[in-house]
Amino acid sequence: MALIRGFIASSLDGRVADAAGGVEWLAPFRKVDPGYGAFIDLVGTVVMGRSTYDQIPSLGMGWPYAGKRGFVVTSRRGDPVQRGVRFWREGLPALVERLRDLDDGDAWVVGGAGLLAAFADQGALDRLSLLIAPVLLGEGTPLFPERSGAPRGLVLRGAASLAMGVVRLDYELPPLKSGRALGRGGAGAASRPPSPPDGAQA
Ligand SMILES: NC(=O)c1ccc[n+]([C@@H]2O[C@H](COP(=O)([O-])OP(=O)(O)OC[C@H]3O[C@@H](n4cnc5c(N)ncnc54)[C@H](OP(=O)(O)O)[C@@H]3O)[C@@H](O)[C@H]2O)c1
Numbered sequence: 048m049a050l051i052r053g054f055i056a057s058s059l060d061g062r063v064a065d066a067a068g069g070v071e072w073l074a075p076f077r078k079v080d081p082g083y084g085a086f087i088d089l090v091g092t093v094v095m096g097r098s099t100y101d102q103i104p105s106l107g108m109g110w111p112y113a114g115k116r117g118f119v120v121t122s123r124r125g126d127p128v129q130r131g132v133r134f135w136r137e138g139l140p141a142l143v144e145r146l147r148d149l150d151d152g153d154a155w156v157v158g159g160a161g162l163l164a165a166f167a168d169q170g171a172l173d174r175l176s177l178l179i180a181p182v183l184l185g186e187g188t189p190l191f192p193e194r195s196g197a198p199r200g201l202v203l204r205g206a207a208s209l210a211m212g213v214v215r216l217d218y219e220l221p222p223l224k225s226g227r228a229l230g231r232g233g234a235g236a237a238s239r240p241p242s243p244p245d246g247a248q249a
Pocket residue numbers: 054055056057062063064068069070095096097098099100102120121122123139157158159160161162165188
């Protein structure tokens with residue numbers, strides 16, 4: 048069963064995109080190795096929201112995740128041009144079910160932040176690796192949108208200080224306590240203890 052993972056960069060004040068919705072502020076940090084190679088080796092499938100997908104051409108490249116299956120969550124019609132990439136219009140619960148059934152690697156929810164939070168809110172995000180850059184953006188897209196409901200605890204599994212003041216934090220998200228968890232055995236999953244640390248891996 049595939050784990051569902053997040054691996055996302057944030058400013059120190061918790062923004063994943065600037066006020067214009069861009070990520071140019073991350074450019075100076077591209078030379079920092081955040082352990083992406085080891086992470087992507089775990090991944091067989093990438094998932095992203097339509098806005099993140101639509102930004103790909105502006106990066107001047109084709110599908111940046113060669114050899115990985117892709118799902119783009121959207122309500123809009125049409126089909127992507129890349130082979131192995133599919134627009135997903137059937138809602139998150141069905142997507143989680145589909146991802147859990149995969150046996151060729153884990154699934155990476157690339158973003159944006161709202162999509163990542165939607166997975167987390169449904170108990171369908173197992174691991175979260177955060178790359179925190181020492182920048183205060185002041186405004187922009189928050190990593191975690193405001194939400195209501197009970198506080199949610201995460202388990203810190205790793206912390207690393209990287210070059211240029213970047214910090215990597217690896218968290219495990221324990222199953223939700225309520226019965227609304229998706230794809231990990233539902234309510235029954237709530238009684239399962241967190242899995243043991245997975246070392247340096249995300
Ligand atoms: N810092 C980082 O590491 C990082 C990583 C990834 C992305 N980003 C940045 O984040 C920004 C984009 O994030 P975003 O949150 O604005 O947009 P997004 O999640 O990429 O895309 C939003 C769109 O995706 C679809 N969608 C997302 N969540 C959905 C859900 N739960 N159910 C159904 N459809 C859903 C909808 O498409 P439809 O409108 O077609 O229905 C929605 O309009 C970009 O600037 C990108 O560069 C940063």
